């Protein structure tokens with residue numbers, strides 16, 4: 001472990017190590033796709049799939065995080081078996097130069113956060129439906145860090161970024177700490193005079209579509225993954241992410257929310273209430289998600305969501 005690891009705040013260390021751990025999970029996801037044996041199973045429904053990549057990536061992330069931060073609570077999407085299974089290949093994040101943590105700024109109010117206060121929400125593969133359909137750049141690995149019920153830090157790794165540009169570096173990783181710093185990609189403002197809305201591609205409903213129409217979009221980007229959609233907000237390709245559905249879970253939103261807020265954006269439920277991230281909360285974001293890029297009028301978007309949409313999403 002480097003000297004910096006002992007002198008930097010715990011939260012910066014968790015985020016820095018999560019960068020390396022997420023990059024390693026991305027390698028696992030690419031390897032499984034290359035082998036072509038996806039081992040697809042249905043979870044709660046045919047719209048809720050799990051592949052060997054979801055399972056193997058989660059085993060690796062949880063095993064590695066547990067080893068580095070044994071006193072924190074870690075909650076992963078892929079259920080009890082994968083969480084208790086610590087047989088994943090242990091990856092030592094301090095061996096990876098991508099976990100250079102000295103540049104990850106932590107604001108004063110978060111420098112004293114203790115390991116046992118952290119709740120780490122892990123989505124080992126966000127955008128599973130798109131992964132199985134070959135829409136590979138929709139896939140992300142999400143590691144979100146909460147303290148006091150709030151999303152305070154996060155990592156989004158996009159393992160297939162640039163996969164259609166041979167010769168360019170494959171994959172990218174974005175990280176952030178709320179009130180601290182954001183890194184890994186330039187933050188770009190979306191174009192003025194347009195309202196580009198991003199929403200689900202594979203989990204639509206009439207309520208989802210009513211909410212999208214209500215914000216009067218000039219364009220709608222239907223893409224996979226909560227992580228991918230928040231990346232579109234960060235890189236100036238969309239103004240707002242509207243998802244009036246109870247389908248997203250805490251592991252889908254914790255990391256994207258922390259990074260978006262670190263970059264000046266806002267993520268709430270569809271009514272404008274904050275999403276809680278304590279260890280004991282229900283996993284489902286039953287009142288939907290609305291996220292806006294930095295500089296956008298979040299309240300104005302919320303005000304356009306029709307009452308019948310809000311009424312359909314009960315806590």
Ligand SMILES: Nc1ncnc2c1ncn2[C@@H]1O[C@H](COP(=O)(O)O)[C@@H](OP(=O)(O)O)[C@H]1O
Nearest residue numbers: 048125126127128200202203224225226247248
């Ligand atoms: N109706 C639904 N049923 C199950 N999962 C849903 C869902 N709606 C959204 N989700 C989950 O929320 C995440 C983002 O969804 P979408 O891509 O449709 O915007 C996906 O995460 P995973 O791919 O990690 O499971 C997806 O499974």
Ligand SMILES: [Mg+2]
Nearest residue numbers: 048049077128
């Ligand atoms: Mg899933």
Ligand SMILES: [Mg+2]
Nearest residue numbers: 123126127252
């Ligand atoms: Mg997900």
Ligand SMILES: [Mg+2]
Nearest residue numbers: 077123125126
């Ligand atoms: Mg997932």
